[in-house]
Structure formats: structure tokens, C-alpha cells
Amino acid sequence: MGKTVPNREEAFKLLKEYTKNESLIRHALAVESVMLHFAELFGEEDKEKWGVIGLVHDLDYEMYPDEHCQWVGKILREKGWPEDYIHAVESHGWKLCTDVEPRERMEKVLYTIDELTGLIAATALMRPSRSVLDLETKSVMKKWKQKSFAAGVNREVIEEGAQMLGMELEKVIEETIKGMRKAAEEIGLKGNI
Numbered sequence: 001m002g003k004t005v006p007n008r009e010e011a012f013k014l015l016k017e018y019t020k021n022e023s024l025i026r027h028a029l030a031v032e033s034v035m036l037h038f039a040e041l042f043g044e045e046d047k048e049k050w051g052v053i054g055l056v057h058d059l060d061y062e063m064y065p066d067e068h069c070q071w072v073g074k075i076l077r078e079k080g081w082p083e084d085y086i087h088a089v090e091s092h093g094w095k096l097c098t099d100v101e102p103r104e105r106m107e108k109v110l111y112t113i114d115e116l117t118g119l120i121a122a123t124a125l126m127r128p129s130r131s132v133l134d135l136e137t138k139s140v141m142k143k144w145k146q147k148s149f150a151a152g153v154n155r156e157v158i159e160e161g162a163q164m165l166g167m168e169l170e171k172v173i174e175e176t177i178k179g180m181r182k183a184a185e186e187i188g189l190k191g192n193i
Helices: 008-018 022-041 047-056 072-078 083-091 105-126 137-145 155-165 169-181
Strands: none
Touching: 008 022, 008 047, 022 047, 022 105, 022 169, 047 083, 047 105, 072 083, 083 105, 105 137, 105 155, 105 169, 137 169, 155 169
16 A cells, blocks of 8 residues: 555544544644744645644544653554655654654754744733734743743753754744644634733
8 A cells, every 4th residue: 555645634533543632632733833834934845744644643642641652653654644644744743752863954943943833822821912913032032031930931941953954943932823823713712912
């Protein structure tokens, strides 16, 4: 059986099959939106691929939290997904739960912004508007420096990812915010604006 290229509809259906937790689904939608934004930013041809990989990157997290990134390859291979998609998904857990290193630019973006979307969401929810729509980079940078704020966010991964992309941290944050704004309502961060 030949490998089929998965589309957004199939990826979302698979996400819903393996993920029931609403906040995990919102996180997947946030990462998808940011991946699409970065694909546009870099002038990538295959935007849908970037989005699909963002959408399913945490596919095994809810069912196998202690073995995150260990099951996703098996699941996707059984569904006939191409190896480059599987490598991309597995690589976002590099040094955390896999030894699969991000090589392609798309993989480096996913590695960088996965944790960052959590920090941005937490920062937005602290604002009076509870929105990402009026969130500025400087507000996220202030929270970045407070190690006790969103303490579970691995800032070293984000910094390393920014370096891998050859981008300043502030620029990565700015572009990630822009990407999240495009899905503000779906990810619960439209707030009261």
C-alpha cells in the first residue's frame, strides 16, 4: 500500500479520535495556526503539510503521557502516513522524550513554538482582555523573565529552537503571537475584545 498524503480533515479527525481533552485540542489548533503562519512567512509551498503536522504533533499525549512521542509513529504508520510527516512529529520532542532531531525548517519551527504557544496563551489569559488579539511581544518577554510564571514551559527549548532557526527570540515570539491571532476564537483566546 502506497503512502497517502494526509489532509487537514483527516488530521483533525485523527486528533479528535485520540484527544478528548478540550485544552489539548485548543493547543493543537494553536500550534496548527502558528505552523501555517510560519509556512507563509517563509514562503513555503506546502502550507497544508505544516498545518497538518502542527495539528497532530501531540496525538499520543493524552493516551500515553509518560511515553509521549513514543506511540505517535506507530499510530501514524498504521494509518499509512509518510515517514517525513512522522519524523517531523517525533522531532518536536527532541531531547525531552525522543532522540529524533529536528532537521527540516518545518521541524525546527514546531520544536520552537510548541512550548511557546503555552507561554503566550498563559500570558494572554492574565490580561484584562484575556485575549491574544491585543497581546504584545514585550508583555510575553516580561513573563518570560519570571521563571515562576508558567514554570512548566521549557524556555531552553524555545531559545535553542530560535537559534536553530537563526531568529531572534523576540521575533519568534512576535510571529507566534501573529499565528495564534488567526485562530483566536478556536483556541479560546479571543477574550472580551
